[in-house]
Amino acid sequence: MRDRLGRECVYVPSCRFGLYAALRHWCPPGGRVLMSPVNDDVIFFVVLAAGLRPVQAPLDPSDASIDIDAVPEETWGSLSAVLTTNLYGNPDPAPRLRIRCDALGIPLFEDAAHAIGSEVGGRPVGAWGDASVFSLSKHVGAKAGGILAVADPGLREGLEKSCDDLLLPRRTTAELAYAVRPYAEAAVRGLRLRRAAWATLRLLGLTEREGIRMPLRPDELARAAASAPGLDAHDPWVRVDMHDYRLRAGRFRLGRIGRRLDRLDDVLAGCRAGTELLLSTRWAGPAARAGEGSGSAAGTGGGSAAGAVQPLFRVPLLVADRDAAVRALARRGIVVGYLYDPPLDDYAGAAFTDLSPAPEGARWFARHALPVDPLRARAVVAALEESGVRPAETPEGLVASGG
Numbered sequence: 001m002r003d004r005l006g007r008e009c010v011y012v013p014s015c016r017f018g019l020y021a022a023l024r025h026w027c028p029p030g031g032r033v034l035m036s037p038v039n040d041d042v043i044f045f046v047v048l049a050a051g052l053r054p055v056q057a058p059l060d061p062s063d064a065s066i067d068i069d070a071v072p073e074e075t076w077g078s079l080s081a082v083l084t085t086n087l088y089g090n091p092d093p094a095p096r097l098r099i100r101c102d103a104l105g106i107p108l109f110e111d112a113a114h115a116i117g118s119e120v121g122g123r124p125v126g127a128w129g130d131a132s133v134f135s136l137s138k139h140v141g142a143k144a145g146g147i148l149a150v151a152d153p154g155l156r157e158g159l160e161k162s163c164d165d166l167l168l169p170r171r172t173t174a175e176l177a178y179a180v181r182p183y184a185e186a187a188v189r190g191l192r193l194r195r196a197a198w199a200t201l202r203l204l205g206l207t208e209r210e211g212i213r214m215p216l217r218p219d220e221l222a223r224a225a226a227s228a229p230g231l232d233a234h235d236p237w238v239r240v241d242m243h244d245y246r247l248r249a250g251r252f253r254l255g256r257i258g259r260r261l262d263r264l265d266d267v268l269a270g271c272r273a274g275t276e277l278l279l280s281t282r283w284a285g286p287a288a289r290a291g292e293g294s295g296s297a298a299g300t301g302g303g304s305a306a307g308a309v310q311p312l313f314r315v316p317l318l319v320a321d322r323d324a325a326v327r328a329l330a331r332r333g334i335v336v337g338y339l340y341d342p343p344l345d346d347y348a349g350a351a352f353t354d355l356s357p358a359p360e361g362a363r364w365f366a367r368h369a370l371p372v373d374p375l376r377a378r379a380v381v382a383a384l385e386e387s388g389v390r391p392a393e394t395p396e397g398l399v400a401s402g403g
Contacts, residue, residue, distance in 0.1 A: 001134065001261075004116075005127050007149040008156040012163055014245040015113040015135035016046050016238060018148035020231060021163050022131040023050035023081070025155075026107040029229055031080025032354070033109075034071065036092075037343035037362045038064045038369075039085045041213050043111060044344050044353070045237035047083070048221070051229030054353040055079065056345040061361035061398050062285055063316070064369070065092045068100065069401040070358050076104060083109045084129070088338070088371050089311030091120035094128035107131070113138060113146075114313040114338075117268040137242070138313055139267055142257040144244060166231065170248040212339045213347050214240050221352065267375075271312040274374025279309070281381060283317035283370070283391045314338055314371035317384075318392040325370050328387035334376055341366035360398055368392040 001009045012018040027033065029051035035043070037056040047054045055078075058070035064087045082101055084092035094110065101108040110132035112118075115125040116139045126132035126149055136145035148163070150156055214237070224233040231238060231246065239245055249257075278284060319325045326336045343362040345355040356362060372380045 001147045001149065005124055005132075005149050007127065007132075007151060008153040010148040010150075010156060010160045010163060012133075012146045012148050013144065013167070013247055013249055014137070014242055015111070015133045015146040016042055016242070017163070017166070017246050018133040018146045019043065019083075019109070019111060020046050020050055020238075021148060021159060021166065022109055022133065023047065023052060024229060025159060025162060026109075026130060027052055027080045032078055033081045033083050034066075034075070034079050035083040035344075036064065036066060036085040036087065037345050037356055037359070038087060038340045038366050039111075039344060040338075040340060041344065041347065042238060042240055043083075043085075044348065045234055048225055048352065049228060049231055049234035049238055052080070054344070054348075056343070056353055056356040056359075056362075058356050058358035058401075059362045059365060061364045061394060063087075063090050064362065064365045065090060066097070067358070067361065067401055068093060068096050072357055075354075075357070076100065079104065079106055081107045081109060083111060085111050086113075086115035086118060086125050087311075087340075088314040088316050089114045089116075089118045089125075090316070091115065091118050091125050091310070093120070094125065095121035098128050109133075114311070116140075116264065117271070117312045118310045119308050136257055136261065139271070140257070140260045140264055141267075142260040144242075144249070144253055145257040166246060167248050168246050170250050212341050216348060218349075218351065225352070268312055271374045272309045274377030275312055275315050276309050277377045277381065278315040278317065278372065278374060281317070281384075283319055283384065283389070284315070285318045285391070285394075312374065315374050315377075316365075316369040316371045317380075318365075318368045318394075319370045319384075320368070320390040320392050322368055322370055325384060325387070325389045328389060329372070329380065329383050332379055332383040334372070334379060334383065336370060336372065338371045339366075339369070341369075358401075364395070364398055 032053045032055050033047050034055045034057050036059060038059060044054055055075060058067045060067045082097055084094060086092055097108055107130040108128065110126050110129035112126040112132050113135035116134055118125040126134060130151050132149045134147040136142045148159060150159060227233045329336055343359060343366050345353055345359060
């Protein structure tokens, strides 16, 4: 990862853990962080755990990137940091955000969990911020591990020590579960037992999300927030979907992650081919097809490298009826995940976040985005065609302020 980014890197057990360490290092408690409302709620809870106030940004409805020009000037002046999302691997306008943050004297953080292999402004995503975090659970498929990369190489040793102090001891049971998980998942897929397995987990109380968003539990969350900064009180929210997020890794886990990372370029090559196919369809949206979006070949805010095809983690097709499209894909055995609906300000409310000054773009995107795996591109296209899924039509007047 150091060779890919040209930056010093620290291995961390998860992206969310690395982000928490970065926020604690750079931001004073009580600071305000501009972020995207179309994002995993876990990231929202990490910001709260760091003792910070999330500030929801207006978004470009075509690709859910931060709409810089729609952020009020008074908001810019109140911020302690900016956090990008690079949703599904589609870059936020990092070059312009870098200029803004430099002018304000505040750090820029890049959440690149979805964006290994994505580029913007002629650089890899993750090479613009004061710090950036990557997930090795996503493209690499390792189900664990992350990277914290830093612009200032002199900070690496201190951040590694800070991370080490926050880690919990490795557990033999956790390592054993990690070792057998791929085989158990393969057996479930091979025997077509997904529904039975999911029902059993729910019966045993082992699932933490019934819907897209996890339960907020506002009274409990308010008590946890009162004790911030700190991970312990926020652990019930931050650990969701990854209970090992702050455990020290054993040799077996590190070995598997390393082997998966060695195959990353082959995976990305397959993703590029699938993304190119998906962006040529009628569900891709006019900006993506024309190469005008910030995650497209041309890019905005500095642009991606010439000829780049992205996003590579998931391709957000825009469909009229997202739920019907999800069901159509499920009939073909294609599971749609990484849905972030409703936006975080609608989900959490003004008690826990500053609301977006222009929420319509985020709401429209969250309602219509169908994030599909580019490695399943041909099967996805066949399923959507067969089911007659219609593309979404952007309402007149709902465009980014810069477009």
